[in-house]
Amino acid sequence: MTTKKLxxxxxxxxxxxxxxxxxxxAGKKEGEGPLAASFDYIDRxxxxxxxxxxxxxxxxxxxxxxxxxxxxxxxxxxxxxxxAGDLLNQxxxxxYAAREQNIPFFGLYGACSTMGEGLVLASMLLDGGFxxxxxxxxxxxxxxAERQYRTPLEYGGQRTPTAQWTVTAAGAAxxxxxxxxxxxxxxxxxxxxxxxxKDANNMGAAMAPAAYSTISAHFQDTGRGPDFYDLIVTGxxxxxxxxxxxxxxxxxxxxxxxHADCGAMMFDIENQDVHCGGSGCGCCASVLTGYLLNGMxxxxxxxxxFCPTGALHSPTASFQGESIPGICHAVAISAEK
Amino acid sequence: MTTKKLxxxxxxxxxxxxxxxxxxxAGKKEGEGPLAASFDYIDRxxxxxxxxxxxxxxxxxxxxxxxxxxxxxxxxxxxxxxxAGDLLNQxxxxxYAAREQNIPFFGLYGACSTMGEGLVLASMLLDGGFxxxxxxxxxxxxxxAERQYRTPLEYGGQRTPTAQWTVTAAGAAxxxxxxxxxxxxxxxxxxxxxxxxKDANNMGAAMAPAAYSTISAHFQDTGRGPDFYDLIVTGxxxxxxxxxxxxxxxxxxxxxxxHADCGAMMFDIENQDVHCGGSGCGCCASVLTGYLLNGMxxxxxxxxxFCPTGALHSPTASFQGESIPGICHAVAISAEK
Numbered sequence: 001m002t003t004k005k006l007x008x009x010x011x012x013x014x015x016x017x018x019x020x021x022x023x024x025x026a027g028k029k030e031g032e033g034p035l036a037a038s039f040d041y042i043d044r045x046x047x048x049x050x051x052x053x054x055x056x057x058x059x060x061x062x063x064x065x066x067x068x069x070x071x072x073x074x075x076x077x078x079x080x081x082x083x084a085g086d087l088l089n090q091x092x093x094x095x096y097a098a099r100e101q102n103i104p105f106f107g108l109y110g111a112c113s114t115m116g117e118g119l120v121l122a123s124m125l126l127d128g129g130f131x132x133x134x135x136x137x138x139x140x141x142x143x144x145a146e147r148q149y150r151t152p153l154e155y156g157g158q159r160t161p162t163a164q165w166t167v168t169a170a171g172a173a174x175x176x177x178x179x180x181x182x183x184x185x186x187x188x189x190x191x192x193x194x195x196x197x198k199d200a201n202n203m204g205a206a207m208a209p210a211a212y213s214t215i216s217a218h219f220q221d222t223g224r225g226p227d228f229y230d231l232i233v234t235g236x237x238x239x240x241x242x243x244x245x246x247x248x249x250x251x252x253x254x255x256x257x258x259h260a261d262c263g264a265m266m267f268d269i270e271n272q273d274v275h276c277g278g279s280g281c282g283c284c285a286s287v288l289t290g291y292l293l294n295g296m297x298x299x300x301x302x303x304x305x306f307c308p309t310g311a312l313h314s315p316t317a318s319f320q321g322e323s324i325p326g327i328c329h330a331v332a333i334s335a336e337k
Numbered sequence: 338m339t340t341k342k343l344x345x346x347x348x349x350x351x352x353x354x355x356x357x358x359x360x361x362x363a364g365k366k367e368g369e370g371p372l373a374a375s376f377d378y379i380d381r382x383x384x385x386x387x388x389x390x391x392x393x394x395x396x397x398x399x400x401x402x403x404x405x406x407x408x409x410x411x412x413x414x415x416x417x418x419x420x421a422g423d424l425l426n427q428x429x430x431x432x433y434a435a436r437e438q439n440i441p442f443f444g445l446y447g448a449c450s451t452m453g454e455g456l457v458l459a460s461m462l463l464d465g466g467f468x469x470x471x472x473x474x475x476x477x478x479x480x481x482a483e484r485q486y487r488t489p490l491e492y493g494g495q496r497t498p499t500a501q502w503t504v505t506a507a508g509a510a511x512x513x514x515x516x517x518x519x520x521x522x523x524x525x526x527x528x529x530x531x532x533x534x535k536d537a538n539n540m541g542a543a544m545a546p547a548a549y550s551t552i553s554a555h556f557q558d559t560g561r562g563p564d565f566y567d568l569i570v571t572g573x574x575x576x577x578x579x580x581x582x583x584x585x586x587x588x589x590x591x592x593x594x595x596h597a598d599c600g601a602m603m604f605d606i607e608n609q610d611v612h613c614g615g616s617g618c619g620c621c622a623s624v625l626t627g628y629l630l631n632g633m634x635x636x637x638x639x640x641x642x643f644c645p646t647g648a649l650h651s652p653t654a655s656f657q658g659e660s661i662p663g664i665c666h667a668v669a670i671s672a673e674k
Contacts, residue, residue: 003466003468004465004466004467005417005467005468008441009441011467014466052657054653054654054657055657080342081526085446087427088651088653089426089427089651089652089653090424090426090446090448090649090650090651090654091446091649092649092650092651092653092654092659095529095649095650095662096654096659096662098529099529099530099531099649099662101528101529102528103528104345104346104526104527104528105526105527105528105529105664106445106447106454106457106458106526107445107446107447107454107649107664108443108444108445108446109422109427109428109444109445109446110443110444111427117443117444120443121443121458124461124462124465124467125461125465127465127466128341128461128462128464128465128466128467129340129341129351129464129465130341130342130348130461130465131340131342148653189418189441189442189443190441190442191438191439191440191441191442192432192435192436192438192442193436194436312427312428312429312432312436312444313427313429313432314425314426314427314429315426316391316425316426316429316485317391317427317429317433320389320391320392322429322433325432325433325436327442327444
């Protein structure tokens with residue numbers, strides 16, 4: 001067999017998997033933002049009909065997955081594998097959503113990079129000859145994240161200028177071994193990068209070096225430059241982290257003129273009081289499964305490099321004085337094989 | 338390409354990956370148990386030289402991985418991919434261990450089934466043509482788990498008769514696309530099963546139905562019966578969960594005469610005050626990477642079905658009245674291809 005690996009970090013698919021269906025759900029604040037039209041469902045009060053925020057998150061995953069399957073025209077029983085993840089302790093948003101699905105299940109923890117991690121693994125399995133259909137679903141919820149990572153909402157804690165706003169959203173993608181595209185052609189798997197940032201309210205800065213590492217590796221492994229892509233989209237660096245990424249690549253002589261960041265796109269930064277932008281697994285997942293893939297289908301872009309970023313720390317690690325390790329996985333999506 | 342999937346849940350490998358190296362580390366209590374001779378390193382005070390239990394867990398993963406690589410005769414830079422997971426919130430045991438490794442990284446959350454999940458995915462990637470070498474490392478630590486899941490150690494809470502003891506151990510396995518074995522030939526990926534058990538101090542009962550589901554699926558998908566295997570080893574059902582598994586299979590007319598459970602094997606149940614036995618990601622991981630694989634290399638067993646089990650709940654889910662979803666992944670290991 002010829003190798004399906006380029007360089008040190010990149011998988012190249014012999015039979016690029018096709019996005020057969022994709023869908024998302026979002027919360028009220030997200031639904032008042034600039035991407036409102038790209039959400040398949042917007043909840044009125046972020047509860048998604050459930051009695052706790054954690055149960056809301058499971059409900060979000062279930063709804064996003066069901067809609068993505070519906071768009072793919074497939075029943076859940078068609079899925080060979082389901083990958084899922086979220087930000088909650090022990091990833092209960094995913095486990096409790098998946099327990100009713102009856103699908104062979106892989107739980108992931110990649111923080112806000114989880115949609116990328118899931119797409120990479122699902123593609124590798126399908127291209128490796130293991131089954132025909134795979135699903136990936138991830139979520140985050142502002143209210144469950146705030147009380148777990150920071151303070152209960154009722155406390156009303158002030159936010160620092162570099163803080164980001166955890167997005168209430170879920171995104172689901174159905175990949176098929178055969179199909180009309182868009183196609184997932186390459187995946188550059190991230191290494192963990194930690195440049196010593198300790199401020200848990202400045203995750204953009206903590207994750208930018210990981211995005212820089214993976215995007216650089218992608219260019220090196222594939223021989224492509226930034227101009228190959230119509231759009232290079234990071235996950236949730238936010239406005240400050242995005243500036244840092246552009247600067248880091250600039251130092252290597254690489255101009256990133258076609259960069260966008262899902263965290264910066266999600267909200268009207270000036271008017272929605274989100275400081276540096278959105279974050280959370282659901283942020284880039286809902287942007288990919290709506291705005292980006294819809295745009296590709298409409299012919300707006302032909303080649304996108306989708307680069308979800310994650311901060312792999314925890315409150316306990318921060319309390320113990322640790323810095324914040326970051327990771328980024330990059331996935332090349334093309335309208336043509 | 339011919340399909341590499343049998344039935345609904347089972348992957349069959351065209352080029353079965355070989356265990357090129359495997360190693361484990363264990364804590365003091367584990368080192369006083371019946372498997373003491375199978376541990377590569379036993380720590381004197383469970384700190385592994387670190388100032389917090391969470392940092393101890395990262396140190397355990399680093400040490401187990403380094404020893405496994407050493408036994409495989411390979412530098413860390415040879416690994417195409419690293420899979421890791423643990424029980425801590427946001428899986429910090431793994432992230433902080435892996436941030437120094439410079440290896441493309443996949444974070445997993447499968448609770449105590451994580452070694453199984455990692456072996457399945459690593460094998461699928463290698464057999465799919467993506468690289469030549471992959472590592473899997475997982476851990477658990479009694480002290481970090483107690484304070485996160487139950488009560489701080491200083492509280493001295495009483496344990497119920499059905500409780501299990503989180504094992505302080507880490508296990509690492511290095512898989513190679515080519516090698517002399519033992520080989521990983523089949524993998525049956527688990528579905529989430531929840532039979533309504535709500536007692537977080539009776540995880541064996543919560544996980545037994547998942548083990549039953551996956552082992553039954555393995556027999557159905559492969560056409561094998563229990564007699565094909567010299568040993569069918571579950572992860573950490575403990576003594577009570579093991580009885581339930583045997584009974585569930587019995588109801589289908591399947592006699593499980595060659596069953597063992599890593600949780601029941603880890604300690605001297607009568608004399609080490611562990612009630613129903615050991616649990617935790619590190620439990621079955623350290624038994625596999627020591628006692629089981631060493632025994633296969635010594636010719637003690639030719640075919641083993643290794644079935645790690647996990648409980649996918651959290652304290653928050655329990656506080657909200659939720660039952661405990663379980664999962665089990667089964668991996669067939671053979672001395673010959």
